[in-house]
Amino acid sequence: MKASTNTVVSFEYTLRVDGEVVDQGQLAYLHGQNQIIEGLEEAIEGREAGEAFAVTVGPEKAYGERNPDSVQVVPLSAFPDDAIVAPGEQFYAEDAAGNPMPLTVVGVDGEQVTVDFNHPLAGKTLEFDVKIREVREATPEELAHGHVHDPDSPAH
Ligand SMILES: [Zn+2]
The missing domain is CATH 3.10.50.40 (Chitinase A; domain 3)
Structure with missing residues (x-):
């Protein structure tokens, strides 16, 4: 078949x-x-x-292609208290409709965290x-x- x-x-x-x-x-x-x-x-x-x-x-x-607008800076306070926020760590955010949006941490600078919503591939x-x-x-x-x-x- x-x-x-x-x-x-x-x-x-x-x-x-x-x-x-x-x-x-x-x-x-x-x-x-x-x-x-x-x-x-x-x-x-x-x-x-x-x-x-x-x-x-x-x-x-x-x-798909990488979208440069999908790299954003968010406050550290947006993460759970017990989260290990470090480059390469992956988390899920929710969009306005409540759908899970995977993201990867690319950098941490004090209270500012740079995250990438692009799919890793x-x-x-x-x-x-x-x-x-x-x-x-x-x-x-x-x-x-x-x-x-x-x-x-x-x-x-
Ligand atoms: Zn079934």
């Missing part, structure tokens, strides 16, 4: 940025539902179990090595829920 809309695709991957491995693992997702980055989903379209390939995905089909070209493990039809329940079910876990 070939990967197409509403099939469940399981794959192993290694992700490199600038030649360094930044992530590695395996994933199962519902194809055609924007559950993985666009450039990777396009590369998997039509693939079958056992296929292995490499794909390079530019920022426009991955996490924004502006990056991603190099994936992919191996397709399985392609199967999604079950009606998976389609209704909009996500893949693990056969070893109870239904939810």
